[in-house]
Amino acid sequence: MKPIPGTGLARYRCAVLSRVLAAVFGGYALTASAAAALAVWLPLARVEAVTTSAILAFVIYAIAVMGVFAARNAGRAWAGVLIWTAICAGLYAIARSGVGV
Secondary structure: OOOOOOHHHHHHHHHHHHHHHHHHHHHHHHHHHHHHHHHHHOOOOHHHHHHHHHHHHHHHHHHHHHHHHHOOOHHHHHHHHHHHHHHHHHHHHHHHHOOOO
């Protein structure tokens, strides 16, 4: 059976597209949940905690994008982003429920 021409290129392009989507949308979700978690967990005045978390969000987003493209494959990239997003969202939920404070 002959290989279909262009399947290697199509697979590569799909993997790159998946990583781009993970970086853009997954990175945004991670950044938003991390900023929310930092805003409630930082031991600062409310205004200072929100400002600090907003500034750190830029660093978190850059690290998330680099992590997505440094991963071995697109599946690991998505898994890493989603796991960290769930951790940050969980920390935010704990802080808002009053259990951890």
